[in-house]
Amino acid sequence: MKLNTLPFLSLLMCLAAGLSAQDIPTLNWAELQKAKAWEATEYYKPEPPVVTPGYLTLPPSDAVVLFDGHDLEQWRKPSFGYGVNMEQISVMAQMMFDLNYNERSTAPWQIKDGQLIVVPGSGSIETTEMFGDVQLHIEWLAPVEVGKEGQQYSNSGVFSMGLYEVQILNNYENKTYVNGQASSVYKQYPPLVNASRPPGEWQSYDIVFIAPKFKSNGDLESPAYVTVLHNGLLTQHHVQLSGPTCYIGQPYYAPHPEQLPISLQDHGNKIRFRNIWVRRL
Ligand code: MG
Secondary structure (H helix, E strand, O other): OOHHHHHHHHHHHHHOOOOHHHHHHOOOOHHHHHHHHHHHOOOOOOOOOOOOOOOOOOOOOOOEEOOOOOOOOOEEEOOOOOOOHHHHHHHHHHHOOOOOOOOOOOOOOOOEEEEEOOOOOOOEEEEEEOOOOOEEEEEEEOOOOOOOOOOOOOOOOEEEOOOEEEOOOOOOOOOOOOHHHOOOEEOOOOOOOOOOOOOOOOEEEEEEOOEEEEEEOOOOOOOOEEEEEEEEEEEEEEEEEEOOOOHHHHHHHOOOOOOOOEEOOOOOOOOOEEEEEEEEE
């Protein structure tokens, strides 16, 4: 806003409030300039870190690269399977405090032509590193599967902390429950738009996940929040999660460690992945 428009706008605001121009406090510019009063609301530290943006969606300079087409060094087989309801999930969450995450086990998925491919029936995979608040980029492709429909057509998922799923599914001209379609926070929030590309085409998710925080007695201090861009379109805008993803029943929070692996779901379909990276927030 130009400085000389301020008195006019102030006058308009005062008139709207039933005040007259005389009610506007006059400014002593000489005094203000002596004290450089405007500097009181300007700050210089801490400086935002300088980050070299990636070309298009290639990893930026501060990313942890989780898959670049070469190997599965950043992945392993998880200690748990999928938790169906909160009775299971709350016990699993408690057990996560005692897991030895340094144990290595080979992730059982396939790499072909620089793509990571789900091996149906082999189970989900999870990162060897632990993460809390993150910005995650992942590209995925739902293969054409003639005759498949609904939740059976190219189902997978990105589980932040292994517990909170953003659904992967082919929802290009394939309907299912909306809070279970692609880019939904599964069983909690449908996407704002259906940004799905046809099966056989690469798609992307950019996910901002804010981890839930727990007090030392296990009570919830702050819930998890998720923002998602699907193929560059906003589909989840800082939605507040009501707990971990569960297939049956209502979710609620169960205390778990501050950082946990990110996992990718094996739901029996040969979903392909590429260019996976994450930034710690
Ligand atoms: Mg899924």
